[in-house]
Amino acid sequence: MEKGNEKVMSLVQLPQKAIKDVQFKLKELENGYKSWLAKQPLPVEAAIVTATTAINGAAIGAFLGVMTQDLTSSLPTPPPQSSLNPDAVAPFQQVQAVAGGPLVQARNFAVITGVNAGISCVMKRLRGKEDLQSSVVAAFGSGAAFSLVSGMGGANPAANAFTSGLLFAIFQGCSFKIGEMWQSTQRPTADDVYYARTRGMLDKLGLQNYTKNFKRGLLTDSTLPLLTDSALRDVRIPPGPRLLILDHIQRDPELKKSR
Incomplete structure (x- = not known):
């Protein structure tokens, strides 16, 4: 049975x-x-x-x-x-x-x-x-x-x-x-667990409006160490925020270890 x-x-x-x-x-x-x-x-x-x-x-x-x-x-x-x-x-x-x-x-x-x-x-x-x-x-x-x-x-x-x-x-x-x-x-959706670190980073930089850009491009927390200027440009994030995001990733010791 x-x-x-x-x-x-x-x-x-x-x-x-x-x-x-x-x-x-x-x-x-x-x-x-x-x-x-x-x-x-x-x-x-x-x-x-x-x-x-x-x-x-x-x-x-x-x-x-x-x-x-x-x-x-x-x-x-x-x-x-x-x-x-x-x-x-x-x-x-x-x-x-x-x-x-x-x-x-x-x-x-x-x-x-x-x-x-x-x-x-x-x-x-x-x-x-x-x-x-x-x-x-x-x-x-x-x-x-x-x-x-x-x-x-x-x-x-x-x-x-x-x-x-x-x-x-x-x-x-x-x-x-x-x-x-x-x-x-609304309560957080099930896929929000994949963007927890991303949301925290964007909130810290005052760029929380771009969370949806990350989700649109499927740029989850696991992709943060791999982010490039080209990837951020593809999800329509302007030059200024791109520089801040890449600089933050470069300075974050945990993300640097993941590279």
């Missing part, structure tokens, strides 16, 4: 192991792609990020447009005489821009996600981190672009683009702060 149970357990564990192996390989591919992308010139990186994100956004928008296509058939149409009054036509255009069919929704989502990702990419490269300011600027740009492309501008497209951008920025800023508060209340 015991041998039979062991065989059953091994058969159950095989699919789980296969799934974990696939997840690990996908993670390696993702990290390799991000590492390659980070080495490209800023215009190239921004263009690739914008294009790929816009394609994904368009696919999501088209799917949602198909799911809600019945709603568009019931949208009101402006009366013929209103064509002489832009203010009267504007509300109808705004409703149609938000609740259009698959092509309209694909365009809207492509613009929102693509512009947001492109601006975020540029801000991260210039500022070296992802923070509230970068998030708000990207949201403002995507909101303004959406207003201009979707035709929601009405008689005053510039003013409406600014208003839409401002609303997007406020919403994104609130979401960012809520996300930070939620993360701070």
Whole structure:
């Protein structure tokens, strides 16, 4: 019976192991792609990020447009005489821009996600981190672009683009702060045990914001003695923090013994 149970357990564990192996390989591919992308010139990186994100956004928008296509058939149409009054036509255009069919929704989502990702990419490269300011600027740009492309501008497209951008920025800023508060209340995850020394080092140097960069690149505690400037650059850590980290590792007697 015991041998039979062991065989059953091994058969159950095989699919789980296969799934974990696939997840690990996908993670390696993702990290390799991000590492390659980070080495490209800023215009190239921004263009690739914008294009790929816009394609994904368009696919999501088209799917949602198909799911809600019945709603568009019931949208009101402006009366013929209103064509002489832009203010009267504007509300109808705004409703149609938000609740259009698959092509309209694909365009809207492509613009929102693509512009947001492109601006975020540029801000991260210039500022070296992802923070509230970068998030708000990207949201403002995507909101303004959406207003201009979707035709929601009405008689005053510039003013409406600014208003839409401002609303997007406020919403994104609130979401960012809520996300930070939620993360701070969560218990440490299981993989945090592999970054205990790393977190301690970054906290000591005042660089705790870069913990996620280490996790993104799978730079665990065991890799600290092996860290190089190139490895830190691949996970998008700016020159100043890189110098502080490498200097700390060089001065740490325990890490020097591990080399």
